[in-house]
Amino acid sequence: MKTIKVGLLGFGTIGTGVVRVFQNNARVLEQRLGLRLELAGIADLDMTTDRGVVLEDGVLTNDAQSLLNHPEIDIIIELIGGYEPARTFVLQALKNGKHVVTANKALLALYGEELLKVAAENQVSILFEAAVGGGIPVLSAIRENLGANNFSAVQGILNGTCNYILTRMTENGEDFSLVLGDAQKLGYAEADPTFDIEGIDTAHKLSILISMCFGTWIDFKQIYTEGITRISALDIQFARQFGYQVKLLAIGKMEEGTIEARVHPTMVPEHYALSDVRGVFNGVRLMGDFVGPVVLQGRGAGMDATASAVMGDVISLSRAMAGGSTRMTPPLGFQPSLMQRLPVKAMADIVCHYYLRFMVSDQPGVLAAISGILGKYDISISSMVQSEAKGGGWVPIVMVTHEAREDNVRRALAEIDELAVIGDKSLLIRMENNLS
Amino acid sequence: MKTIKVGLLGFGTIGTGVVRVFQNNARVLEQRLGLRLELAGIADLDMTTDRGVVLEDGVLTNDAQSLLNHPEIDIIIELIGGYEPARTFVLQALKNGKHVVTANKALLALYGEELLKVAAENQVSILFEAAVGGGIPVLSAIRENLGANNFSAVQGILNGTCNYILTRMTENGEDFSLVLGDAQKLGYAEADPTFDIEGIDTAHKLSILISMCFGTWIDFKQIYTEGITRISALDIQFARQFGYQVKLLAIGKMEEGTIEARVHPTMVPEHYALSDVRGVFNGVRLMGDFVGPVVLQGRGAGMDATASAVMGDVISLSRAMAGGSTRMTPPLGFQPSLMQRLPVKAMADIVCHYYLRFMVSDQPGVLAAISGILGKYDISISSMVQSEAKGGGWVPIVMVTHEAREDNVRRALAEIDELAVIGDKSLLIRMENNLS
Numbered sequence: 001m002k003t004i005k006v007g008l009l010g011f012g013t014i015g016t017g018v019v020r021v022f023q024n025n026a027r028v029l030e031q032r033l034g035l036r037l038e039l040a041g042i043a044d045l046d047m048t049t050d051r052g053v054v055l056e057d058g059v060l061t062n063d064a065q066s067l068l069n070h071p072e073i074d075i076i077i078e079l080i081g082g083y084e085p086a087r088t089f090v091l092q093a094l095k096n097g098k099h100v101v102t103a104n105k106a107l108l109a110l111y112g113e114e115l116l117k118v119a120a121e122n123q124v125s126i127l128f129e130a131a132v133g134g135g136i137p138v139l140s141a142i143r144e145n146l147g148a149n150n151f152s153a154v155q156g157i158l159n160g161t162c163n164y165i166l167t168r169m170t171e172n173g174e175d176f177s178l179v180l181g182d183a184q185k186l187g188y189a190e191a192d193p194t195f196d197i198e199g200i201d202t203a204h205k206l207s208i209l210i211s212m213c214f215g216t217w218i219d220f221k222q223i224y225t226e227g228i229t230r231i232s233a234l235d236i237q238f239a240r241q242f243g244y245q246v247k248l249l250a251i252g253k254m255e256e257g258t259i260e261a262r263v264h265p266t267m268v269p270e271h272y273a274l275s276d277v278r279g280v281f282n283g284v285r286l287m288g289d290f291v292g293p294v295v296l297q298g299r300g301a302g303m304d305a306t307a308s309a310v311m312g313d314v315i316s317l318s319r320a321m322a323g324g325s326t327r328m329t330p331p332l333g334f335q336p337s338l339m340q341r342l343p344v345k346a347m348a349d350i351v352c353h354y355y356l357r358f359m360v361s362d363q364p365g366v367l368a369a370i371s372g373i374l375g376k377y378d379i380s381i382s383s384m385v386q387s388e389a390k391g392g393g394w395v396p397i398v399m400v401t402h403e404a405r406e407d408n409v410r411r412a413l414a415e416i417d418e419l420a421v422i423g424d425k426s427l428l429i430r431m432e433n434n435l436s
Numbered sequence: 437m438k439t440i441k442v443g444l445l446g447f448g449t450i451g452t453g454v455v456r457v458f459q460n461n462a463r464v465l466e467q468r469l470g471l472r473l474e475l476a477g478i479a480d481l482d483m484t485t486d487r488g489v490v491l492e493d494g495v496l497t498n499d500a501q502s503l504l505n506h507p508e509i510d511i512i513i514e515l516i517g518g519y520e521p522a523r524t525f526v527l528q529a530l531k532n533g534k535h536v537v538t539a540n541k542a543l544l545a546l547y548g549e550e551l552l553k554v555a556a557e558n559q560v561s562i563l564f565e566a567a568v569g570g571g572i573p574v575l576s577a578i579r580e581n582l583g584a585n586n587f588s589a590v591q592g593i594l595n596g597t598c599n600y601i602l603t604r605m606t607e608n609g610e611d612f613s614l615v616l617g618d619a620q621k622l623g624y625a626e627a628d629p630t631f632d633i634e635g636i637d638t639a640h641k642l643s644i645l646i647s648m649c650f651g652t653w654i655d656f657k658q659i660y661t662e663g664i665t666r667i668s669a670l671d672i673q674f675a676r677q678f679g680y681q682v683k684l685l686a687i688g689k690m691e692e693g694t695i696e697a698r699v700h701p702t703m704v705p706e707h708y709a710l711s712d713v714r715g716v717f718n719g720v721r722l723m724g725d726f727v728g729p730v731v732l733q734g735r736g737a738g739m740d741a742t743a744s745a746v747m748g749d750v751i752s753l754s755r756a757m758a759g760g761s762t763r764m765t766p767p768l769g770f771q772p773s774l775m776q777r778l779p780v781k782a783m784a785d786i787v788c789h790y791y792l793r794f795m796v797s798d799q800p801g802v803l804a805a806i807s808g809i810l811g812k813y814d815i816s817i818s819s820m821v822q823s824e825a826k827g828g829g830w831v832p833i834v835m836v837t838h839e840a841r842e843d844n845v846r847r848a849l850a851e852i853d854e855l856a857v858i859g860d861k862s863l864l865i866r867m868e869n870n871l872s
């Protein structure tokens with residue numbers, strides 16, 4: 001039986017999961033592949049920590065070069081994370097004629113174009129299913145079986161930390177900062193949670209989804225990115241009154257050759273697949289012209305689920321190698337020479353329904369003043385909730401608009417916030433309604 | 437640019453969808469594949485019906501042999517349906533060295549083993565993503581990216597007709613026969629709906645899922661199959677009171693080398709992914725040892741969604757051919773020589789929670805009599821609803837049990853149905869609780 005040798009860079013949590021797949025599921029891998037996968041070496045600077053797995057002598061090294069230059073290793077798995085030395089090692093592996101599997105969405109979002117180019121030049125592949133949606137096989141679905149479709153939209157809940165926080169705020173009415181603290185204690189959020197809660201991690205993932213759905217390069221700086229830190233338990237309760245849940249949603253759309261690319265807190269209607277994606281789970285909805293809507297859900301992070309996705313890529317590469325294929329499927333699903341560079345719609349031009357929350361002093365004429373300004377900017381209201389004042393202070397007025405233009409909404413809010421009757425800065429949450 | 441020629445057998449609804457993909461999405465197929473797919477011929481006995489697509493002269497023929505023996509055609513798409521002549525044509529195509537793509541679950545359930553054997557002997561492949569879950573890319577997900585997992589369970593809502601009927605019964609409180617009539621008028625149910633409503637179509641699909649998840653051959657006659665004709669609007673309302681929806685669920689499980697394989701009306705808890713699969717949509721939940729639960733949802737039938745899945749298989753085969761691969765991925769994901777033939781658990785030995793409905797005369801001692809018999813068979817009750825009698829007649833008593841053995845439940849019901857206080861035959865609905 002043929003053997004394919006694999007080298008692993010990075011022996012952290014996900015790396016340990018990968019080792020566990022090699023050890024625990026060797027039998028099913030052989031049954032499926034008809035060949036043997038051998039984890040020939042693991043490189044990590046930390047050679048002493050006990051990861052709870054037993055390795056044969058000589059497998060663990062602190063010398064990444066010994067794997068990158070190993071003549072018999074055909075596949076390098078990069079699980080170091082971050083930009084350097086991950087980028088240097090990946091480039092080196094590709095130039096040495098080795099296929100690469102990585103879970104590093106930050107690296108791909110910033111250097112993806114370069115890495116894919118070097119891979120193509122060296123007739124090897126770089127796959128990254130684990131970089132988006134953890135264990136959910138969404139990238140391979142787009143690239144393979146759904147490949148006959150033109151996609152018009154992709155929406156995703158792609159960050160487990162944010163979804164955990166929003167789910168607890170929704171189900172228990174708890175406040176953001178309290179839940180964030182708990183999430184940190186439970187290991188669902190980093191000590192510095194900025195990347196997650198400000199939507200940056202989600203934007204990294206969205207840039208990959210957009211390239212794969214629409215066949216376009218996108219600079220991740222072109223993605224409008226807004227985090228969840230301004231969402232209050234109050235907004236979540238109002239959202240529920242209107243029949244919605246608040247999710248940090250990644251939204252990619254293509255219409256007439258222009259891309260929409262945005263990450264922000266979003267109200268999604270209840271009882272659709274994405275509204276039921278709870279806690280640390282992730283979910284992605286794809287809209288194809290033939291297949292219609294397809295929704296995939298699963299664990300978006302964690303040692304084992306991510307290791308499943310990494311090994312899924314190793315399976316693809318191993319099968320292609322075993323068949324002696326001379327032409328690898330392009331990692332983004334499109335032939336690199338046929339990728340486009342489509343324009344991205346300015347955020348000001350986005351059109352959607354909006355949830356607006358104003359904190360007002362409870363006195364006559366407030367509603368007239370607010371609705372007058374909204375009317376001036378062509379923003380019409382489809383429903384409204386005004387709570388009773390509870391002994392002075394500021395009172396929330398909440399509105400859901402018909403379709404309106406972002407630019408108009410922002411200018412209206414700026415003008416409204418100048419009114420003397422307005423307390424706190426007004427809040428908008430965009431809505432995404434067509435999620436059947 | 438290289439051209440791969442495809443022949444289509446069967447120019448019905450799905451066949452027309454396939455033609456539309458070739459015509460409308462030629463550009464995206466080229467961008468993704470880097471080669472041209474050409475629909476070289478379509479064979480159908482009906483050469484006159486207008487399908488709303490324009491074909492070049494000479495493409496449509498009534499002579500299937502002209503495609504099966506065409507020296508330049510590499511892929512045959514079989515969309516005739518049924519057993520013959522589909523089986524003969526598929527075997528002939530495989531023996532002529534052509535890859536086959538089919539949506540024919542009935543053919544696969546009965547003759548899959550033979551067809552796969554002939555494909556392997558002739559070093560070609562037969563793929564069938566469209567046979568299960570319409571456009572949902574579930575088979576390719578199991579075979580490819582989730583392939584590093586040992587699966588312990590697969591549950592699916594796989595028949596759009598049944599799900600449409602149950603959804604309307606749930607949302608509108610309508611009766612089975614009324615909704616079935618409407619579904620027939622709307623084209624969601626066949627004139628003879630037996631295959632759908634008796635669960636046979638679902639069992640065909642489950643047999644494929646079980647083979648692909650667990651690497652075992654299963655005779656579809658080994659699948660316990662019960663349809664939805666006995667489910668009443670009353671049961672659906674009671675289910676909702678307990679926080680459940682009633683779905684026709686396909687259930688495949690593997691535990692200690694033994695398979696569970698059953699299709700029956702099933703109560704699934706609300707607010708999980710599968711309970712939100714509504715109308716003609718399908719959904720599949722997979723449980724892998726590393727990935728955890730993964731849920732996929734989408735259109736389970738229809739011209740366009742099914743055509744998407746057919747063309748997804750054509751993409752896979754075309755890529756393998758373009759790369760000159762000498763070794764195709766086995767269609768079931770497992771090397772044929774390493775497939776097993778695992779034993780199937782007898783239905784009598786199944787253990788689950790049960791919903792039981794008794795129609796009783798409203799008189800003292802009824803509950804004591806029923807619960808006495810249940811106790812005798814080790815069946816304990818976790819909750820119960822007894823409605824008030826409305827002016828004589830039979831009154832429903834509804835119970836949800838703790839885990840119980842099917843054999844015990846059946847024997848208890850048989851004994852209870854002998855009681856003089858029991859009106860109509862008692863009903864059981866099995867429950868599936870662990871669907872996170």
